[in-house]
Amino acid sequence: MTVEEIMSVSTDYREDNQIKAFRFGRGRKSAAIVGAMRGNEYQQLYICSLLIHTLERIEERGAIVAGKEIMVIPSLNAHSANIGKKYWGKDNSDINRQFPGNEQGEPTSRIAAKVLSVASEYSYGIQFPSFYLEGEFIPHVRMFATGKENSSLATQFGMPYVVIAKPRAFDMSTLNYNLQMNGRNAFSIYTSTTVNIDEALAGQAVSAVLRFLTRMGIIRYQLHPGYIATVLGDKELVNVKSPASGVLHKCCHINQEVERGDILAEILNPYDGSVISDIIAPFDGIIFFANTEPLAFENSAVFKLIKKLHA
Amino acid sequence: MIETVVKVKLPVDETLRIKKNRLTPDVMHGNEPRLAIVSGIHGDEVGGQYICYELIRRIKQDYASLKGIVDVYPAINPVGLDIAKRESPFTDVDMNTCFPGSEGGSIDEYIASQVVKDMEGANVCVDVHSSSIYLKELPQVRMNDRDVDKVLSYAYCLNTDLIWVHPSNTVKEGSLSYALNNIGVKTMVIEAGVALKIYHDYCNKLIDGIFCLMKNMGIWSGETISFKQALVVTDSNIAYINCETSGIFVAELEHGTKVNKGDVIGRIVKVITGAVEEVLTSPCDGLVFSLREYPLVEEGSLIARIAKC
Structure with a gap:
């Protein structure tokens, strides 16, 4: 493993914000893996740390395929991580809304330009x-x-689902959109949590990446084959809105199968606890996303349901 | 007449209302032109609050001169304005990336969709912004290069120093401006001043410009000024000055100054050593239309933008 500082941003009152790349193997630049871009992405940072730890042992065993190189950048924004701030400390800008960036531009735009340039040298991008x-x-x-x-x-x-999403306006300034536009195969791995570390889900994400690297012939690693993934488009994922505002009392959880008419959640009066309204499943499906906020807003999405593919 | 455009009941005993004041002539014929004035998408930008107030006040003072419809939407992000927060307080997302919105997304996307629905059918829209806390801006119109042919003639009326044709954040896809231009509402963005402050001279200049625009559209028959001829610039005519060191920016000139190539714009000084770290000079002759306001800078911070002229 080699560690290289690919960029640093200086500020007068703290040490430089260093962006470090951990490299494994030598040769063709095969996979670039990027972790936390926002300061509150502790789960994403943790996943990268597990990955670096595991790749180091794989490399020691000689199991990185000859002529292949993997790079992991665990964090772009250590300064914000240290103070629990989501965005860039000085100007509150979001690095993952700055791509493709400008190497002569403002700090987060420079970071974006540098990271995109480095990651674009690799065949596969994973974030x-x-x-x-x-x-x-x-x-x-x-x-x-x-x-x-x-x-x-x-x-x-080998993750349960692959989602192919139509990019919204703000998606076009993300790393992965721009990697794709640069002709790279770029994948985003969503593991459910952000601020809190979930060990099991972090382990699942690490296994998924190692599985992919194995199947792409970049490492040699034995592990469970994972899921046969279902590919979903935007049409198969349907938002279910709350009809009222109030305290959100969920009656079901992600990955649960529900039938049309089932109560997915109750909206409670925040003062007397009475039920103001129910959120009802509009069709048979599987809960793909569930809001975890304590409060729900009327007309806002609380769940995303996968329309059941088979009767 | 004050109307509620969007109403969202909040979870704990409160309802969020986005309002507009519709000003109409006493006698309507059914084919009056319609102008929308929008402000407060960013909750820390308050210059537009004064502009909306003064616009309504002046119209009410001479109602007989009003020949068309003026819809004033002063606060698209009312909770952000209440707590001086730029982004949406609900999701921490810049509301000006959420348009045209969606009826089934987040609360911001829902609000955005209802705002766009209400503005549909307006002939022209002016979205008023006041920069960020970091940069002070001369009054300027911004428009996406895609929309120049449709909106440039209106932009001239607004009495600004500059018209900048550039897909910056306030006019690119996701912005209110981009979404409205897509549905035929000719929309442009005004930027002036600094967030959290009201510069009355800038605001009054823009209000004069809005009356010129109203006259051009056949909405206003009262007296107006002769508007200033704005300098139209594209990105190739703009010099960006970013610092390469961190420290405190000490300006050596006033915002809005015309500079010659080599003139000193300012210095980056290091507090603890008492040393000048960097001297920033103009790479061209031109007008300093954006100048650093917040003095603490880091490597890469934008210090100034100069329109070559």
């Missing part, structure tokens, strides 16, 4: 992002529908 809504997901691999996505490659992670 652990957090979702913009607070909630838990069934772990999955996500790619953007850009016309350049390769969903069959995404199934090689």
Whole structure:
């Protein structure tokens, strides 16, 4: 393993914000893995630390395939991680909304330009992002529908689902969208939590990446083959909104099968606890995403359901 | 007439209301042109609050001159304004990336969808912004290069120093401006001043410009000024000055100054050593239309933008 500082940003009152790349193997640049871009992405940082630890042992055993190189960048924003701040400390900008970036631009734009440039040298890009809504997901691999996505490659992670999502305006300034536009196969791995560390889900994410690296002929590693992934498009994932605002009392959990008419959650009066309204399943399906906020807002999505594929 | 455009009941005993004040002539014929003035998408930008107030006040003072419809939406992010937070307080997302919104997404996306629905059918929209806390901006119009042909003639009326044709954040995909232009509402963005402050001189200049725009649209028959001829610039005519060291920025010139190549814009000084770390000079002749306001800088911080002229 070699460790290299690929970039640092100086500030007058703290040590430099260093961005470090951990490299394994030598030769063709095969896979770039990027972790926490936001300061509160502790689960994503933790996954990278497990990955680096495991890849170090794999390398020691000589199990990185000859002529292949893997790079892991665990964090782009150590400064914010140390103070629990989501975005860049000085100007509150979001690094994962700065791509493709500008190497002569503002600090987060420079970071974006550098990381995109370094990661674009690799054939595969893997990132652990957090979702913009607070909630838990069934772990999955996500790619953007850009016309350049390769969903069959995404199934090689062996995660239960692959989601091919139409990019929204703000997705176009993310690392993975820009890697895809640079002709790289780029995958986002969502593991449900962000601020809190979930050991089991972190382990699942590490296994998924090691499985992918094995199947792509980059490492030699024995592990469980994982799931035969179901590929979902935007049409198969349907938002279920709350009809009222109040305290969210969920009656079901992610990965649960539900039938049309089932009560997914109750919305309670925050003062007297009475039920104001129910959130009802509009069709038979599986709960893919559930909001974890204590309060629900009327007309806002609380669940995402997978429309059941078979009767 | 004050109307509620979007109403969202909040979980604990409160309802969020986004309101507009619709100002109409006393006698309506059914084919009046309609202008929308929008502000407060970013909760830390307060210049637009004064502009909306003064616009309504002046119209009410001379109602007989009003010949069309003016819809004023002062606060698209009312809770953000209440707590001086730029982003949406509900999701921490910049609301100006959520348009045209969605009826089944987050609370911000829902609000965005209802705001766009309400503005549909307006002929022209002006979205008023006041920069961030970091940079002070001369009054300027911004528009996406995609929309120049449709909106440039209106932009001239707004009495700004500058029209900047550039897909910056406030006019790119996801912004209100981009979404409204997509549905035929000719929309442009005004930037002026600094967040959290009201510069009355800048605001009054823009209000004069909005009346010129109203006159051009056939909405206003009262007296207006002769608007200033704005300098139109694209990215190739703009010099960006970023610092390469960290420290405190000490400006050597006033915002809005015309500079010559080589003129000193300012210095980056290091507090603990008492040393000048970097001297920033202009790479061209031009107008300093953006200048660093918040003095603490780090490597890469934007210090100034100069329009070459």
